[in-house]
Amino acid sequence: MFSKVLVANRGEIAVRVVRALRELGIASVATYSDADRGSLAVRLADEAAYVGPSPSSESYLRIDRILDAAKRHGAEAIHPGYGFLSENAEFAEACAAAGIVFIGPPAESIRKLGSKTSARQLAIAAGTPVVPGTDRALSGWEEARAAANTLGYPVLLKASAGGGGKGMRRVDGESEMRSALRDAASEAGRAFGNSEVYVEKLVEEPRHIEIQILGDHHGHLIHLGERECSIQRRHQKVIEECPSPFMAAHPDLREKMGQAALKVARAAGYTNAGTVEFLVDRDANFYFLETNTRLQVEHPVTELATGLDLVEWQLKIAAGEHLTLRQEDIAWRGSAIECRIYAEDPDHEFMPSPGRIVHLSEPSGPGIRLDSGIFEGWDVPLEYDPLLAKLAVWGATRDAAVRRLERALSEYVLTGVRNNIAFFREVLADAEFREGQLSTTFLDRFLKRRKKAEADPEAEAAAALVLALESNQDVPPRENSRRLDAWVTSGREDILR
Amino acid sequence: MTRQVMVNGRSGRIETEGSRLRYQREDGVQIDCECSLERTGSFSGPGEYSVLLDGRSYRVSLGTNKEVWVNGRALAMEVFDTARRLAQAARTNRGRQEIAAMMPGKVIHVLVAAGDTVEEGQGLVVVEAMKMQNEIKSPKAGRVAEVRARPDATVGAGEILVVVE
Numbered sequence: 064m065f066s067k068v069l070v071a072n073r074g075e076i077a078v079r080v081v082r083a084l085r086e087l088g089i090a091s092v093a094t095y096s097d098a099d100r101g102s103l104a105v106r107l108a109d110e111a112a113y114v115g116p117s118p119s120s121e122s123y124l125r126i127d128r129i130l131d132a133a134k135r136h137g138a139e140a141i142h143p144g145y146g147f148l149s150e151n152a153e154f155a156e157a158c159a160a161a162g163i164v165f166i167g168p169p170a171e172s173i174r175k176l177g178s179k180t181s182a183r184q185l186a187i188a189a190g191t192p193v194v195p196g197t198d199r200a201l202s203g204w205e206e207a208r209a210a211a212n213t214l215g216y217p218v219l220l221k222a223s224a225g226g227g228g229k230g231m232r233r234v235d236g237e238s239e240m241r242s243a244l245r246d247a248a249s250e251a252g253r254a255f256g257n258s259e260v261y262v263e264k265l266v267e268e269p270r271h272i273e274i275q276i277l278g279d280h281h282g283h284l285i286h287l288g289e290r291e292c293s294i295q296r297r298h299q300k301v302i303e304e305c306p307s308p309f310m311a312a313h314p315d316l317r318e319k320m321g322q323a324a325l326k327v328a329r330a331a332g333y334t335n336a337g338t339v340e341f342l343v344d345r346d347a348n349f350y351f352l353e354t355n356t357r358l359q360v361e362h363p364v365t366e367l368a369t370g371l372d373l374v375e376w377q378l379k380i381a382a383g384e385h386l387t388l389r390q391e392d393i394a395w396r397g398s399a400i401e402c403r404i405y406a407e408d409p410d411h412e413f414m415p416s417p418g419r420i421v422h423l424s425e426p427s428g429p430g431i432r433l434d435s436g437i438f439e440g441w442d443v444p445l446e447y448d449p450l451l452a453k454l455a456v457w458g459a460t461r462d463a464a465v466r467r468l469e470r471a472l473s474e475y476v477l478t479g480v481r482n483n484i485a486f487f488r489e490v491l492a493d494a495e496f497r498e499g500q501l502s503t504t505f506l507d508r509f510l511k512r513r514k515k516a517e518a519d520p521e522a523e524a525a526a527a528l529v530l531a532l533e534s535n536q537d538v539p540p541r542e543n544s545r546r547l548d549a550w551v552t553s554g555r556e557d558i559l560r
Numbered sequence: 561m562t563r564q565v566m567v568n569g570r571s572g573r574i575e576t577e578g579s580r581l582r583y584q585r586e587d588g589v590q591i592d593c594e595c596s597l598e599r600t601g602s603f604s605g606p607g608e609y610s611v612l613l614d615g616r617s618y619r620v621s622l623g624t625n626k627e628v629w630v631n632g633r634a635l636a637m638e639v640f641d642t643a644r645r646l647a648q649a650a651r652t653n654r655g656r657q658e659i660a661a662m663m664p665g666k667v668i669h670v671l672v673a674a675g676d677t678v679e680e681g682q683g684l685v686v687v688e689a690m691k692m693q694n695e696i697k698s699p700k701a702g703r704v705a706e707v708r709a710r711p712d713a714t715v716g717a718g719e720i721l722v723v724v725e
Contacts, residue, residue, distance in 0.1 A: 229691070254691070406690070415690035417664055422608060422621045422629075445664050449690045476608065476632055478623035485633045518635055523567050524583035524591045525611040525618035526628040526635050527574040531563040532597070533622060534639045 064382045065089055065140045065164070069112070069133040070104065072144030073123060075436035075452055076360070077104035080142045083374035085109075092136045094129065096122035098444035103436050110136050117446045123147045126154050130161050140164035140381060142374075146448070149357040150177050166381040168356050172331045176354040178223050180261050182327075186351040189330040191323045194342060194350040196263030207244050207262055208237060214264040220244060222251030223259035228298025230254060233265060266350065268502040269342040271295065272307050273355075274324035275365045277376055278334045279386035286321035287365050287373075288395055290338075293501035294490070296413065301483070301506070302490065303361035304400040305368040308461055308499025313347045320349055327354060336362075336377050342503075360403070363432055363455040367399035398464040401455035402472075404435075406443050408481035410515075417445035421479030426471035430457045430464075443480050451482065461499065465491055489513065564640030571640055581613065657699055659722045661715045665689030670711055672722065676704045684722045685709045698724050 067090040070080045077093055081104055084091040093108035098117040105111040112132035115122035122128065124147055133141055141158055143149035143166065152173040158165035167173070176182045180199045187193055195214055200223050201207045211218045211234065220243055222230030230251030232243040244260065252258030270293045278284035291307030292300040310317055324339035331354070338359045340352040362373045371388070380386060407413045423439045435452035437443065443451065456471055458464030472488050490496055493509060562575045572585040581595040593614040600608050611618040621629045628637045669686040672678060683695040684704075706723040715721065 250693075411662075414663060414694060415665075415692050417689060418624070421624060424608065424619075445689045447690060449692075473632055476619060476621060476629060478621050478627070478629050478634075481634075488632070516633070518568060518633075520583065520585060520589045521591055521593075521613055521616065522618060522630040522633070523572065523585070523635060523637075524574065524581060524593075525613055525620050526630045526637055527563070527565045527567065527572060527583055528576065528581060528595060528597060528611060529609045529620040529622065530565060530628055530637055530639060531561060531574050531576075534563070 064384070065378065067092065067110075067136065067138045068140045068142055068166070068378070069129070069136060069138035070094060070108070070142050070144065071123065071129045072142070072147055072149075073099050073102060073104065073436070073447065074450060075434045076144040076358070077102070078107060078436050079434050080144060080374055081108045083372065083378065087375060087378065089378070092132070092138050094123070094132055096446075098442075098446055101441070103438055103441075112136055117444060119147060119446065126151075126157050129154075130157060130163065133163050134161065138163065140166055140378075142166045142377070143357065145355075145357050145360055150355070152177060164381050166335065166377050168331075168333050168335050168337060172333045173356045175331045176327075176333075176337075176356050178259075179221060179225065179353050180223050180259075182354055183351070185330050186327050189326040191327050191351045192349065194263045194266060194352070197261045200259035200261055201244070204241055204244055207260075208240055210262045211237070211240060214262070217265040217267075219263045219265045220247040220260050221263060222247065222255060222257070223261055224255040224257040225251055228295070230258075230260065231298050266342045266344055268504050269293075269344055270307070270309055270501055271300070271340065271352075271503050272309065272320065272343045272349070273338050273340040273359070274320050275359070275362070275373070276324055276328050276333065276337050276339060277373070277380070277386060277388070278328060278337075279380045280334050280383055281385055283386045284325055284328055284333065285386065285388060285390045285393065286324055287369055287371065287393055288317055289320060290359075290361055290364055291501060292361060293503050294496075294505055295503050296506045298503075300361060300403065301405075302400065302402050302487070303364050304398065304461070304464075305364040306395055306398065308501065309343065309347075311499075316343075316347055316349075323349070323351070327351065335380050336373050360450070360453070361401055363434060363453060364399040364401045367432060367455060367457040368395045368397065369393060370396070397457055397459045398461040399455060399457045400461075400464045400468050401453050402468065402483075402487045403450055404452040404454060404475075404477070405483050406449040406451050406480040407483060409483050409486035411481075413483075414481075415445070415449045416481035417443045417449075418480045419443070420477065422476060423478075424474065424476040426454065426474035428471075428474075430467050431471050432456070437477075451477070451480075462497075465497065489516070565637060566640050567635055567637050569636070655702070655725055656705065657702075657724045658720045659684060659696060659699065659724060661687055661696070661717055661719050661721055662694075663687075663689050664714070664716050665694075667709045667711055667713045667715060667721070668693060670707060670709050671695075672704045672707060674704050674707050678702060678704060678724060684724075687715065687721075696721060698722075700724060 069092040081091045091108040093104040093111040094114045114128045148154040152170040155165040155170035220232045232247045234243045248258040275287040292303040294302035338355040341349040343349045406416045432455040456467040575582045583591040596612040598610045608621040626638045665687040678698045680701045685696045702724045705725045709721040
């Protein structure tokens with residue numbers, strides 16, 4: 064096993080990996096840009112390395128700086144987290160060339176699966192069903208129009224190098240195609256440095272169900288079952304669960320999808336942790352969507368339901384150890400649900416809301432897992448994704464898990480930046496959600512029928528009491544903290560001088 | 561203590577006398593109860609208050625931008641001030657509108673130039689923050705009097721981007 068590992072990421076996932084490293088007795092090296100000097104990961108890690116200015120293109124995406132940091136600190140391996148360089152084949156190769164282990168699949172697998180178009184071709188060859196569409200990047204608007212006419216509207220434009228909904232556009236008719244293509248290509252170019260776009264037939268009201276896979280360097284490959292991530296907004300997942308509520312009515316679907324996912328993984332020579340995503344229609348037909356060749360944001364729900372630690376297995380596999388779990392050892396117990404806490408404003412079109420966390424009370428107690436990258440006083444930078452934390456719960460049944468998640472959300476207070484905590488309570492109270500009637504169009508429909516909750520007058524009175532009292536005070540009550548702040552500020556200035 | 565407050569655009573009046581609290585809303589809803597208040601949480605931040613109204617428990621904390629959080633839900637709330645409110649109303653009724661950035665970010669596109677005629681809802685400037693692009697739209701039909709936003713410039717929340725008359 065490694066003795067020191069560098070974490071080439073930030074936010075909650077950097078904290079997650081640092082925690083796994085500490086549990087395994089491996090020294091951790093966090094990385095930070097200017098904006099992240101005071102981050103939770105830096106504070107929790109054994110060591111920390113500066114990797115550049117705040118924009119990710121000058122820090123977390125800089126292969127040279129990340130490798131330099133790893134060498135400086137003597138790290139034997141790099142965990143890339145998700146996003147940034149995690150699915151970058153050049154980075155994986157550069158690590159190998161520098162004699163550093165990249166914790167993830169081989170560069171060759173990333174290359175085969177990383178581009179959605181080549182992944183489709185690979186899936187077709189492996190005998191896994193795919194959504195009808197073009198098998199390569201579009202050359203331009205004429206080709207897009209011709210392809211869409213053949214497939215029939217509605218269609219979906221997608222970025223070849225993409226993920227997370229960036230560079231993705233639904234197109235309902237030919238008149239929308241030109242501008243949608245332009246928007247998708249420019250968004251893809253900005254997000255991934257590659258503006259290639261392809262087109263697919265849109266499956267109406269599909270579920271998004273994905274299979275977690277794990278493979279070692281000795282030819283052993285297994286799946287850890289599914290996660291349902293149908294609750295999405297603009298193709299960005301917000302609620303994920305394991306098992307999928309759809310599986311109760313389709314008991315053999317997990318194994319069928321698991322085997323389909325393994326076929327794709329085998330064809331790509333896959334190792335380490337990965338996720339094969341599928342769209343599932345109402346009749347339980349499933350279509351290969353893409354593969355994420357890295358640890359997934361929503362991996363905690365699989366961990367809660369299977370009792371396995373995916374990051375630990377990533378590290379062991381990367382160190383050359385055997386995956387000692389057999390397929391028949393994997394069992395799913397109870398139900399796990401996660402919601403992604405974002406700094407965004409659900410009442411104003413989910414506009415991002417960077418700023419300082421003024422007050423934070425986090426949920427705890429039975430069955431709660433909080434993967435967070437924030438703390439009171441932290442400035443949420445505007446340069447990065449607005450993901451603040453992931454709140455996951457486990458319950459004996461799906462219903463118990465939903466009630467537990469509602470309880471946890473009611474304990475969660477986060478002020479200073481607008482966030483979606485209260486919004487999740489509305490979603491969880493929704494009858495369709497309770498019944499597990501999920502699809503990727505759920506949130507759009509929910510937002511249309513959503514009624515703004517009428518404030519309880521007694522809650523208003525409680526708020527008014529506090530506000531009136533605060534506005535009444537001439538002398539600030541926090542004399543001590545002011546003095547401390549001034550001391551800290553001058554101390555900081557001394558250091559910077 | 562008596563104070564006028566604005567809650568989600570509606571006015572109300574709060575009155576306390578000893579441990580007695582009365583809250584009256586302009587729509588006639590009225591609360592009259594025993595109250596108890598305790599400041600909890602850290603000294604470094606604004607912390608949180610525990611409010612008991614006839615024994616029912618509320619967690620209250622003050623956010624930024626005139627927000628008060630009660631049991632995890634935000635209320636837009638401020639202490640009512642007649643003079644300031646009148647001044648504000650007078651300002652927004654005037655024809656000239658200063659369109660400001662709603663959040664800090666980077667200007668990606670400037671879609672209009674000074675002198676352009678714009679429709680209500682027409683895009684003026686595209687600002688990016690946290691990998692999300694947002695088009696700032698004109699609140700009214702009129703003429704662009706001034707464009708202060710510059711492409712690639714970083715802007716703060718509240719910074720004026722465009723002036724429409």
